[in-house]
Amino acid sequence: MQTQTHQLPSVLTLEEAADYLRLSPEVLVEQATAGKIPGQPIDNTWRFLKSALDHWLGHRDGRTILLQQAGIFAHDDTLEELQRQIDRDRQQSTFEMDD
Numbered sequence: 001m002q003t004q005t006h007q008l009p010s011v012l013t014l015e016e017a018a019d020y021l022r023l024s025p026e027v028l029v030e031q032a033t034a035g036k037i038p039g040q041p042i043d044n045t046w047r048f049l050k051s052a053l054d055h056w057l058g059h060r061d062g063r064t065i066l067l068q069q070a071g072i073f074a075h076d077d078t079l080e081e082l083q084r085q086i087d088r089d090r091q092q093s094t095f096e097m098d099d
Helices: 014-021 024-032 052-056 060-071 079-098
Strands: 011-013 040-042 045-049
Touching: 011 014, 011 052, 014 024, 014 052, 014 079, 024 045, 045 052
Parallel strands: none
Antiparallel strands: 011 045, 040 045
């Protein structure tokens, strides 16, 4: 990795983003593929908005992480049943507390 002394473009290549984040390109691809770092694959190459990376770096709180992880379940067919079970469990807990 090399240190950048010039201003980076607003859209970064994989190598530029990896250098900017001080990660290996392999780790960056792995994290971006998992949705943990913002980036987009375009025709077998990756592109990263510098502003999105800056925002991601500056706003790494627990709530943000949980919301990103929740997005993983957006197309999960079992999510509705899981939600119903959670609601039933919560309702039982409320009734048990009232006794």
